[in-house]
Amino acid sequence: MDLQNLTKKNQEFINIATHQLIRDGKTDQEIKTILEEALPTILENQEKGIPARTALGAPTVWAAAFTPKESDKAAEVSEKDTTPWRMWLNTSLWLFGLFALVTGLLSLVSTNYPQYGILTLLVLGFGGGAVMYGSYHYIYRFQYTEQRVGFLKTILIMFVMLILWMLLFGLTALIPSSINITVSSIFSIVLGAIVLVGQYFFRKKYNIESAWAPRQNIK
Structure with missing residues (x-):
């Protein structure tokens, strides 16, 4: 590239920016492309008496902007999937697997502990998933915004959803029993473990937002 038409200050800007791009691991072709795209702007501003440092900022900062930082990559990776049905299914699978595993273990060590039917476990899991997602949808997603839900309204919403969940469980x-078939302790343990493993990989695959752990960057 011909830099002869640039002023001393602008040539210095290019030199410093080039060294920064080299430190950031850019190839010769990448550096050439970046500078060739910037030169017309630098020359245009130069004719107006505006040095590159004034127009583009400090050369090291300007050059570094072409290389994503680890924090930017991490933020990109941490972007959560907030698709409603996936969040509900993720939570439901976790609760279903947990209830099946725990009730299976407890009924195995204690003959007095009740063994639930498969439909009861499904209601506990998927009904609980609906309650958890409802909490996120109506309360938690607004926690760090100006629309934050008040304490009394939060209590009311949670109370109503829990009552509905318990009502479904009671029903x-x-x-x-011919329909709501009671599962054995061993079957319940194995089923719960399989569902929890499946839920783990499902959550990881889609990077799903947790309905019970609201974050500050929730939209």
Whole structure:
């Protein structure tokens, strides 16, 4: 590139920026492309008496902007999937697997502990998932915004959703055992473990936002 038409200050800007690009690991071709794209702007401003440092900023900062920082990459990776059905399914699978595993273990060590039917476990898991997602949708996603839900409204929403969940759970007792088949302790443990492993990989694959752990950057 011909830099003869540049002023001493602008030539210095290019030299410093080039060294920064080299330190950032840019190839010769990448550096050439970046500078060739910037030169017309630098020359245009130079004719107006505006040095490159004034127009583009400090050369090291300007050059560094072409290389994503680790923090930028991390932020990109941490961008969570907030698709409603995925968040609900992720939470539901976790609760279902947890209830199946825990009830299976407890009924295995204690004959007095009740063994639930498969439909009861499904209601506990997927109904609980709906409650957790409802909490996120109506409360937690607004926690760090100006629309933050008040304490009394939060209590009311949580109370209503929990009552509905418990009501559904209670209604499963009315379902005949021929339909709501009681599962054995071992089957419940194995089923719970399989579901929890599946939920883990499902959450990882889509990088799903947690419905029960709101973050400050939730939109």
